[in-house]
Amino acid sequence: xxxxxxxxxxxxxxxxxxxxxxxxxxxxxxxxxxxxxxxxxxxxxxxxxxxxxxxxxxxxxxxxxxxxxxxxxxxxxxxxxxxxxxxxxxxxxxxxxxxxxxxxxxxxxxxxxxxxxxxxxxxxxxxxxxxxxxxxxxxxxxxxxxxxxxxxxxxxxxxxxxxxxxxxxxxxxxxxxxxxxxxxxxxxxxxxxxxxxxxxxxxxxxxxxxxxxxxxxxxxxxxxxxxxxxxxxxxxxxxxxxxxxxxxxxxxxxxxxxxxxxxxxxxxxxxxxxxxxxxxxxxxxxxxxxxxxxxxxxxxxxxxxxxxxxxxxxxxxxxxxxxxxxxxxxxxxxxxxxxxxxxxxxxxxxxxxxxxxxxxxxxxxxxxxxxxxxxxxxxxxxxxxxxxxxxxxxxxxxxxxxxxxxxxxxxxxxxxxxxxxxxxxxxxxxxxxxxxxxxxxxxxxxxxxxxxxxxxxxxxxxxxxxxxxxxxxxxxxxxxxxxxxxxxxxxxxxxxxxxxxxxxxxxxxxxxxxxxxxxxxxxxxxxxxxxxxxxxxxxxxxxxxxxxxxxxxxxxxxxxxxxxxxxxxxxxxxxxxxxxxxxxxxxxxxxxxxxxxxxxxxxxxxxxxxxxxxxxxxxxxxxxxx
Amino acid sequence: xxxxxxxxxxxxxxxxxxxxxxxxxxxxxxxxxxxxxxxxxxxxxxxxxxxxxxxxxxxxxxxxxxxxxxxxxxxxxxxxxxxxxxxxxxxxxxxxxxxxxxxxxxxxxxxxxxxxxxxxxxxxxxxxxxxxxxxxxxxxxxxxxxxxxxxxxxxxxxxxxxxxxxxxxxxxxxxxxxxxxxxxxxxxxxxxxxxxxxxxxxxxxxxxxxxxxxxxxxxxxxxxxxxxxxxxxxxxxxxxxxxxxxxxxxxxxxxxxxxxxxxxxxxxxxxxxxxxxxxxxxxxxxxxxxxxxxxxxxxxxxxxxxxxxxxxxxxxxxxxxxxxxxxxxxxxxxxxxxxxxxxxxxxxx
Numbered sequence: 001x002x003x004x005x006x007x008x009x010x011x012x013x014x015x016x017x018x019x020x021x022x023x024x025x026x027x028x029x030x031x032x033x034x035x036x037x038x039x040x041x042x043x044x045x046x047x048x049x050x051x052x053x054x055x056x057x058x059x060x061x062x063x064x065x066x067x068x069x070x071x072x073x074x075x076x077x078x079x080x081x082x083x084x085x086x087x088x089x090x091x092x093x094x095x096x097x098x099x100x101x102x103x104x105x106x107x108x109x110x111x112x113x114x115x116x117x118x119x120x121x122x123x124x125x126x127x128x129x130x131x132x133x134x135x136x137x138x139x140x141x142x143x144x145x146x147x148x149x150x151x152x153x154x155x156x157x158x159x160x161x162x163x164x165x166x167x168x169x170x171x172x173x174x175x176x177x178x179x180x181x182x183x184x185x186x187x188x189x190x191x192x193x194x195x196x197x198x199x200x201x202x203x204x205x206x207x208x209x210x211x212x213x214x215x216x217x218x219x220x221x222x223x224x225x226x227x228x229x230x231x232x233x234x235x236x237x238x239x240x241x242x243x244x245x246x247x248x249x250x251x252x253x254x255x256x257x258x259x260x261x262x263x264x265x266x267x268x269x270x271x272x273x274x275x276x277x278x279x280x281x282x283x284x285x286x287x288x289x290x291x292x293x294x295x296x297x298x299x300x301x302x303x304x305x306x307x308x309x310x311x312x313x314x315x316x317x318x319x320x321x322x323x324x325x326x327x328x329x330x331x332x333x334x335x336x337x338x339x340x341x342x343x344x345x346x347x348x349x350x351x352x353x354x355x356x357x358x359x360x361x362x363x364x365x366x367x368x369x370x371x372x373x374x375x376x377x378x379x380x381x382x383x384x385x386x387x388x389x390x391x392x393x394x395x396x397x398x399x400x401x402x403x404x405x406x407x408x409x410x411x412x413x414x415x416x417x418x419x420x421x422x423x424x425x426x427x428x429x430x431x432x433x434x435x436x437x438x439x440x441x442x443x444x445x446x447x448x449x450x451x452x453x454x455x456x457x458x459x460x461x462x463x464x465x466x467x468x469x470x471x472x473x474x475x476x477x478x479x480x481x482x483x484x485x486x487x488x489x490x491x492x493x494x495x496x497x498x499x500x501x502x503x504x505x506x507x508x509x510x511x512x513x514x515x516x517x518x519x520x521x522x523x524x525x526x527x528x529x530x531x532x533x534x535x536x537x538x539x540x541x542x543x544x545x546x547x548x549x550x551x552x553x554x555x556x557x558x559x560x561x562x563x564x565x566x567x568x569x570x571x572x573x574x575x576x577x578x579x580x581x582x583x584x585x586x587x588x589x590x591x592x593x594x595x596x597x598x599x600x601x602x603x604x605x606x607x608x609x610x611x612x613x614x615x616x617x618x619x620x621x622x623x624x625x626x
Numbered sequence: 627x628x629x630x631x632x633x634x635x636x637x638x639x640x641x642x643x644x645x646x647x648x649x650x651x652x653x654x655x656x657x658x659x660x661x662x663x664x665x666x667x668x669x670x671x672x673x674x675x676x677x678x679x680x681x682x683x684x685x686x687x688x689x690x691x692x693x694x695x696x697x698x699x700x701x702x703x704x705x706x707x708x709x710x711x712x713x714x715x716x717x718x719x720x721x722x723x724x725x726x727x728x729x730x731x732x733x734x735x736x737x738x739x740x741x742x743x744x745x746x747x748x749x750x751x752x753x754x755x756x757x758x759x760x761x762x763x764x765x766x767x768x769x770x771x772x773x774x775x776x777x778x779x780x781x782x783x784x785x786x787x788x789x790x791x792x793x794x795x796x797x798x799x800x801x802x803x804x805x806x807x808x809x810x811x812x813x814x815x816x817x818x819x820x821x822x823x824x825x826x827x828x829x830x831x832x833x834x835x836x837x838x839x840x841x842x843x844x845x846x847x848x849x850x851x852x853x854x855x856x857x858x859x860x861x862x863x864x865x866x867x868x869x870x871x872x873x874x875x876x877x878x879x880x881x882x883x884x885x886x887x888x889x890x891x892x893x894x895x896x897x898x899x900x901x902x903x904x905x906x907x908x909x910x911x912x913x914x915x916x917x918x919x920x921x922x923x924x925x926x927x928x929x930x931x932x933x934x935x936x937x938x939x940x941x942x943x944x945x946x947x948x949x950x951x952x953x954x955x956x957x958x959x960x961x962x963x964x965x966x967x968x969x970x971x972x973x974x975x
């Protein structure tokens with residue numbers, strides 16, 4: 001009940017009528033478009049959450065119409081490589097002109113305009129970082145050495161993410177001031193104001209924003225999971241722009257609240273509270289309608305136009321109550337991104353999967369294998385010697401052809417152009433191909449404790465030997481860590497030698513308590529090390545899920561469980577591919593939850609059978625190499 | 627972006643500012659790594675630093691930033707071949723070279739000048755970013771997103787102070803003495819431990835939580851954006867004060883004395899934390915010297931050590947996946963333990 005009364009108090013204090021307390025997303029979107037158009041690069045950009053469709057297209061057309069026609073509108077191609085954003089050498093034009101010709105990148109092309117990023121959830125982090133740096137400094141690297149192009153632009157990012165794991169790279173999300181969610185807008189709701197909305201060109205700089213409201217914005221943003229100062233700055237700007245759009249010189253509370261909604265998606269109050277407010281008197285509603293300028297429609301300037309400090313200072317307690325509700329998470333419309341921002345979800349999961357673990361012929365490092373006519377990656381440099389070698393046999397023919405052409409054209413230009421030493425044409429370009437092998441490494445984590453240890457160890461040894469004999473051709477590696485007593489021990493460092501494996505695995509002792517955490521920690525460390533060397537690790541954990549020894553070696557079951565879940569989340573965060581094999585007599589909840597925490601595939605093998613196990617691991621290794 | 631945000635106007639984040647100034651005083655420190663949340667003013671501080679530092683001497687037209695007294699062989703301006711005149715000595719702003727993420731290896735090291743090679747048939751060297759950063763700073767935003775082989779290259783050049791180019795028939799050596807400044811957000815990826823260890827100082831910064839400070843940041847930023855020149859001139863005196871401090875510190879740096887007792891306790895500290903190799907101790911000594919010089923003191927005290935040791939040592943510790951709070955508390959605990967031990971020893975003695 002406390003929350004409810006707090007919100008009631010809040011609404012009466014702010015004078016917000018119930019039907020407006022559930023904000024209409026389309027009206028919000030229109031308001032965001034106006035702010036986007038009037039704020040320019042200072043609001044960063046617009047984050048549109050929507051799947052492709054008519055609503056988005058209509059909204060983008062509207063947005064485009066709001067901007068002056070001089071604004072350039074540059075649409076980045078989906079999955080544009082990093083080099084497309086910065087400038088580069090225009091190779092065909094260079095070959096034609098005989099001197100270096102540069103072409104500006106997308107960022108420089110978007111200067112004084114809008115950069116539209118479709119499928120922004122697929123944008124790679126480095127590209128996002130490049131865009132972010134350009135937004136900060138207003139310049140971007142050009143193809144010329146140590147030269148920079150001007151790049152002051154606004155960003156419109158179309159986020160079509162379907163699952164919570166997807167999303168904008170945070171470097172970019174942090175810099176976009178406005179969020180519009182069009183997923184919930186039906187086509188029937190779409191309508192545009194008939195009179196062209198006025199876009200104020202006067203600055204927001206001299207609009208007053210008092211300390212108290214700024215403090216409120218800061219606290220609300222932190223509570224909503226966006227403590228970044230950049231977000232706060234954008235919030236402050238947007239609330240001032242709102243005041244300007246409304247013709248006031250001073251930011252009021254409504255501006256701040258609308259800014260919170262437009263910028264963070266924090267809705268003012270939950271819709272289910274509407275019923276509680278239905279007994280509001282009509283007079284109150286009327287007054288409220290006057291005080292709260294309805295977004296998107298042009299109303300007369302509210303009566304308290306001008307600097308009304310009494311309104312801003314009247315209700316410090318209601319503000320704090322509002323904050324309390326935000327902190328309690330009881331506000332509806334808390335955007336899904338705030339939870340992910342706070343919990344740092346593995347966003348990279350979607351973008352990176354399936355790119356490692358195989359032979360990369362087109363890699364940027366590794367052994368040179370051959371030269372080819374097509375560029376192995378977009379900004380590859382031609383291999384000069386090979387290019388010249390390819391061009392050499394044609395020199396005589398080409399120079400004759402050139403002469404003939406010149407004679408036929410009979411150019412009137414007074415001075416004949418100097419004959420170049422070599423005639424290199426587009427067909428001559430050769431590129432170096434590099435081959436980089438990224439093998440996979442299976443890391444076995446074996447529970448060597450308890451009564452079944454001997455049997456289990458035996459089967460694991462069998463599985464390892466089978467795997468090694470099988471994956472010799474692929475040059476995969478296998479490692480093994482056993483945990484028993486109080487410590488985990490690396491029994492077999494990553495190796496592809498069958499002989500060494502056999503030698504090391506002889507006489508491995510078993511029995512004692514289960515330091516599961518220590519084993520998993522060691523496994524994770526090894527997996528990360530293996531990954532750094534360019535190999536793809538696969539963790540294979542054989543356990544019955546009952547760890548009873550903490551990391552410090554003490555027999556503290558509770559602490560051990562806590563540490564275990566922590567290490568398991570680390571595994572997940574590092575995106576280590578893992579397999580959990582349950583070897584308990586009866587399948588246990590503990591192993592299933594551990595597998596879930598690690599993001600591992602779960603297999604139940606009641607009788608650890610060497611052949612079956614090696615099949616499972618082999619399939620996973622195959623999968624890891626993509 | 628005519629003038630960057632003034633250094634002295636940056637609110638809080640004292641560790642970061644101190645680390646940057648120390649790197650400006652002592653070039654041998656080996657660079658600064660700033661890891662922290664988004665929107666904490668990492669790039670702002672680095673860009674502001676270049677504006678603040680005293681100008682460097684070089685010659686007009688020199689692309690290697692050669693000091694006038696020691697011309698390099700590779701530079702066609704400072705060591706002209708056929709009896710041409712050297713360029714005129716001038717002073718330029720401390721170079722602060724931004725390394726864009728998309729940069730290629732030849733852009734960084736320098737490479738054959740393609741245009742001259744193909745059009746005129748001349749073999750000529752086109753200096754890269756390492757040459758441009760000589761005598762100054764090389765700044766890599768999002769260093770953890772940079773390709774590994776590029777980071778290797780940068781660290782190697784930063785550690786040796788020389789850039790060696792052996793490719794496409796070129797064989798060039800030129801000085802590349804710069805302080806490396808890297809920044810990044812650890813949530814987006816890690817650096818290899820071997821690389822971490824090469825950065826002299828590492829600072830972890832967090833978003834400011836103090837409400838008053840937060841508001842002050844927004845206010846100052848607003849004022850700056852409304853009138854950049856006016857804002858900069860309002861802060862120019864404080865900037866000048868910091869500049870003078872750096873200039874003085876550079877002068878007295880080599881005369882700073884470190885008592886043997888402090889040195890031995892430094893070694894004890896590194897041993898108790900299990901830090902491999904000598905690099906930790908060496909950097910700690912240099913950093914303490916730089917800190918004492920910045921404070922204008924002729925001698926390093928144990929307080930310097932306990933204050934600075936987290937930023938010198940925290941990235942050299944073996945990573946503990948269970949330690950959420952970071953390594954700083956571990957170092958502080960070790961320093962405190964050492965203090966207690968020494969006091970007990972004194973009491974007994």
